[in-house]
Amino acid sequence: MRIIETKNLVKVYTGSTVEVRAVDSVDLVIEQGEFTAIVGPSGSGKTTLLNMVGGLDQPTSGEIIVDNVDITQLNQKQLVDFRLKNIGFVFQSYNLIPVLTAAENVSFIMELQGRVKSEIDTRTKEILSDVGLGDRLTSRPFQLSGGQQQRVAVARAMASRPKFIIADEPTANLDSKTTEKLLDMMLELNEKENITFLFSTHDQRVVNKARRVIVLEDGRIVSDERK
Amino acid sequence: MKLKLAWKNLWRNRRRTLITVASVFFALFFSIVMNGYMDGMWGQMIANTLKTQSGHIEIHGTDWWDDKTVDNFMTMDSLAIQELRSLSNVENVSPRIETFALASFGNVSKGVALVAVSPSQENAKSKLSSRVIEGKYLAESDNGVLIGAGLAKYLKVSVGDTLAFIGQGYQGSSAAGLFPVHGILQLAITEMDNSLVYATLPAIQTFIDMPDGYSGILITLKDDRSLDETMETINSTLHSKDYEVMNWHFTMKRLLQTAESDKAFSKFVLFILYVIVGFGILGTVIMLTNERKREFRMLVSLGMQRGRLVATLCLELLIMSLLSVVSGIAIALPLVFYFHSHPIQITGEMAEMFNDLGMEAVIPFSVEPKIFVTQVVIVIILTAIAAIYPIRKIKILKLTEQ
Ligand SMILES: Nc1ncnc2c1ncn2[C@@H]1O[C@H](COP(=O)(O)OP(=O)(O)O)[C@@H](O)[C@H]1O
Numbered sequence: 001m002r003i004i005e006t007k008n009l010v011k012v013y014t015g016s017t018v019e020v021r022a023v024d025s026v027d028l029v030i031e032q033g034e035f036t037a038i039v040g041p042s043g044s045g046k047t048t049l050l051n052m053v054g055g056l057d058q059p060t061s062g063e064i065i066v067d068n069v070d071i072t073q074l075n076q077k078q079l080v081d082f083r084l085k086n087i088g089f090v091f092q093s094y095n096l097i098p099v100l101t102a103a104e105n106v107s108f109i110m111e112l113q114g115r116v117k118s119e120i121d122t123r124t125k126e127i128l129s130d131v132g133l134g135d136r137l138t139s140r141p142f143q144l145s146g147g148q149q150q151r152v153a154v155a156r157a158m159a160s161r162p163k164f165i166i167a168d169e170p171t172a173n174l175d176s177k178t179t180e181k182l183l184d185m186m187l188e189l190n191e192k193e194n195i196t197f198l199f200s201t202h203d204q205r206v207v208n209k210a211r212r213v214i215v216l217e218d219g220r221i222v223s224d225e226r227k
Numbered sequence: 228m229k230l231k232l233a234w235k236n237l238w239r240n241r242r243r244t245l246i247t248v249a250s251v252f253f254a255l256f257f258s259i260v261m262n263g264y265m266d267g268m269w270g271q272m273i274a275n276t277l278k279t280q281s282g283h284i285e286i287h288g289t290d291w292w293d294d295k296t297v298d299n300f301m302t303m304d305s306l307a308i309q310e311l312r313s314l315s316n317v318e319n320v321s322p323r324i325e326t327f328a329l330a331s332f333g334n335v336s337k338g339v340a341l342v343a344v345s346p347s348q349e350n351a352k353s354k355l356s357s358r359v360i361e362g363k364y365l366a367e368s369d370n371g372v373l374i375g376a377g378l379a380k381y382l383k384v385s386v387g388d389t390l391a392f393i394g395q396g397y398q399g400s401s402a403a404g405l406f407p408v409h410g411i412l413q414l415a416i417t418e419m420d421n422s423l424v425y426a427t428l429p430a431i432q433t434f435i436d437m438p439d440g441y442s443g444i445l446i447t448l449k450d451d452r453s454l455d456e457t458m459e460t461i462n463s464t465l466h467s468k469d470y471e472v473m474n475w476h477f478t479m480k481r482l483l484q485t486a487e488s489d490k491a492f493s494k495f496v497l498f499i500l501y502v503i504v505g506f507g508i509l510g511t512v513i514m515l516t517n518e519r520k521r522e523f524r525m526l527v528s529l530g531m532q533r534g535r536l537v538a539t540l541c542l543e544l545l546i547m548s549l550l551s552v553v554s555g556i557a558i559a560l561p562l563v564f565y566f567h568s569h570p571i572q573i574t575g576e577m578a579e580m581f582n583d584l585g586m587e588a589v590i591p592f593s594v595e596p597k598i599f600v601t602q603v604v605i606v607i608i609l610t611a612i613a614a615i616y617p618i619r620k621i622k623i624l625k626l627t628e629q
């Protein structure tokens with residue numbers, strides 16, 4: 001099943017002197033359950049592409065179809081709602097609400113979605129123990145290590161079972177051991193709950209874990225391999 | 228959840244929140260106490276003046292207010308006066324004559340202000356008899372006079388001497404009479420001490436040749452809140468075009484203006500205070516907004532509508548101002564209520580003057596709900612103005628900036 005399809009996706013930044021084609025004619029199809037890494041050197045357009053697919057940024061031209069809906073046609077409010085219902089996000093940093101506990105951070109999105117309390121509680125406990133933090137429910141972000149914080153962020157993204165999860169360099173601030181652990185955990189969840197992951201990285205160890213690797217160069221897809 | 232998040236966010240920077248709350252608390256507390264004092268003082272001053280000096284309502288002849296001559300005096304028979312006394316909200320009805328005359332003793336003369344009253348009623352109103360320092364107070368149908376000590380000194384008269392008065396009588400006649408000095412008064416206000424003469428009504432009515440004649444009738448009420456209704460009742464009781472009925476908002480315009488300009492200064496001080504506090508709130512809100520920009524971006528990215536984010540933030544600011552308001556009122560309320568029931572005693576010259584005017588030398592604080600409500604509204608408005616900044620920032624927040 002097709003989760004995401006982009007058609008001739010273009011993003012042009014027009015500066016005072018030069019024009020940057022940050023994403024250039026990208027046609028991309030992501031299937032349900034895929035675990036895809038977008039790789040490429042810095043400035044190759046990974047963030048721009050993920051932001052557009054995640055509905056955080058508008059393309060200059062082209063279509064992004066999710067679930068038969070071209071999300072480039074949605075207005076600001078509809079986009080917020082679309083993200084809430086369909087997409088999980090893991091950012092590089094500043095991922096958690098500092099005043100809330102790990103469990104509250106995970107529950108937060110489900111509460112915004114208007115789910116019932118009992119369901120939220122059960123799911124929060126389940127997903128946090130899936131990421132190995134079953135005993136840290138009441139810890140606040142500052143009491144957790146960077147790797148643990150990213151695991152809470154992944155748990156939060158997973159909690160409401162979105163159509164797909166977007167993670168822009170989720171391991172950029174982690175050491176290699178923690179990086180491996182986070183990736184293994186993401187893979188496990190991907191297999192267990194069949195949730196689609198689309199993440200960017202320039203870390204070779206992360207690339208090795210991916211099931212599909214898309215290479216970007218100057219905003220264009222130069223290779224796309226499934227393992 | 229919104230409330231919980233707002234509450235937790237409020238204490239992210241505990242010290243800053245406490246400083247902000249404390250500054251608003253202080254302004255609110257200070258304003259309530261200051262307003263309670265000023266309103267209380269002027270309220271007391273006006274109430275006292277109404278009770279002892281003038282009245283809530285005055286009745287005059289139609290032209291008297293603009294041209295205070297004897298020819299514009301009114302007449303009213305005792306039956307009609309009795310009828311006014313029987314009205315339900317009426318406490319005191321005091322017919323009087325206020326006019327001018329030339330007083331002479333030996334070869335010294337001086338213009339004096341002549342006030343004719345019912346001695347017993349005037350005493351009930353302003354405790355005039357306590358000001359007698361020599362001689363004795365007037366009896367009801369006395370034809371003697373009481374004069375200010377300053378005047379007595381000027382005219383070189385003492386108790387037992389007889390003064391000659393020349394003045395204007397009714398309808399162009401001239402009035403002349405001899406009045407023995409029965410007592411000398413010590414009056415605190417120098418102007419009054421130097422020129423005031425008290426006499427009885429029958430004596431002066433004879434002097435000006437106008438039986439049942441008065442310059443006006445002062446009426447004090449039991450309850451000022453039904454001033455308008457009582458005015459109407461009086462108007463319909465009198466049903467005559469010969470009278471003009473005025474209330475104190477009109478007759479004491481000048482005192483009211485003095486009160487307003489005196490209060491204006493303290494209002495200005497409070498205004499400055501609130502401007503400072505307002506900038507304090509704004510500073511806190513600006514810092515708080517800029518600190519959380521990345522977090523706001525994250526929340527909207529995850530799927531929180533900007534409106535909800537704004538609502539959470541406004542809730543946080545509302546809690547902050549309510550904390551100040553509630554604590555401010557909680558401390559100020561008992562204090563002003565205490566000074567309401569245990570008024571501050573005035574001392575010194577001011578106290579003397581109050582006593583001379585027949586007033587109690589105390590300042591009870593005002594506990595009008597209006598004072599509290601106004602301060603609360605001001606704080607809420609200041610907070611609302613400060614909230615414009617984050618509302619605007621959240622509205623234009625870009626999600627893709629790093
Ligand atoms: N807001 C922006 N304005 C102008 N140019 C931008 C902006 N964002 C990104 N770019 C440019 O677009 C290109 C792709 O950037 P980005 O998507 O961040 O690459 P990556 O994430 O792969 O490092 C870069 O050349 C970058 O300089």
Ligand SMILES: [Mg+2]
Pocket residue numbers: 046047048
């Ligand atoms: Mg990037």
